[in-house]
Amino acid sequence: MRLYRYIGPQQIADRVTASPAGCPIRSAADVVRWARESGQQPGPDGSVIATFVIDATGLLLIADRHSEHVACAGRLPVRSAGEITFALSGNEVEITAVSNQSTGYCPEPDSWAAVMESLTASSLEPPSGFSPRCVFRLCVRCAAKNIVKDGVFECGVCGAELSVTYNCQTARAESDD
Ligand SMILES: [Zn+2]
Structure with a gap:
């Protein structure tokens, strides 16, 4: 499974410690406990959004949504990263978006394959x-760094054509910033 290195600003990585800030999730009960212990305030529909990474071993780590992914991961490479939305109701946990x-x-x-594998291993749908x-x-x-919009491969900053193939984990990306 592919691993992604942190390629964001070095100043952000320098602010975080090498121990993952993310809470390991191996079951629905872990999600409920994390939400309670970290003082999450669910929205009116019971939803809580968190920062997540899938670590190199395939484990889901989550942190408050205002956390940086690099902090959640303890500066380590990850299999995936993004935001995860839970709908919480008592001890019931539904994942409504990733x-x-x-x-x-x-x-x-x-x-996505890494996310699916990790959630399934934790009995989360x-x-x-x-x-x-x-x-x-x-x-x-x-x-x-661009997020391609509507399939238009054009840089939003300078208008240059963007590569059709994935190119974010290159040596150049590592040394920008
Ligand atoms: Zn550009």
Whole structure:
């Protein structure tokens, strides 16, 4: 399974410690406990949104949605990253949405397989796929990270054409910032 290195700003990585801030989730009960102990305030529909990563061993780690993915992961490479939405009702946990929206790691849409595998191993029902499903590309002209919109492969900063193939985990991406 592919691993994604952190490719966001170095200053953010420098602020976080090497021990993962994310809470390991192996069951629905772990989600309920995390929500209670971290003082999450569910919305009127019972929903709680969290930052998540899937670590190199396939374990789901979640943290408060205002956390950086690199902090959640303890600066380590991940199999996927994004936001996860839970609907909580007593001890019932439903996963209503998962996105791969992480500009720190830029995971590909097909990292969904890692999410599905991890959730299934924790007896949590995965939704049908990423929503939103982000396609990340690095602009080779100006080095901006882009989320491709409506299938238009054009840099939102400088207008250059974006690569049709995934290119965010290159040496160049690692050294920008
Ligand atoms: Zn550009």
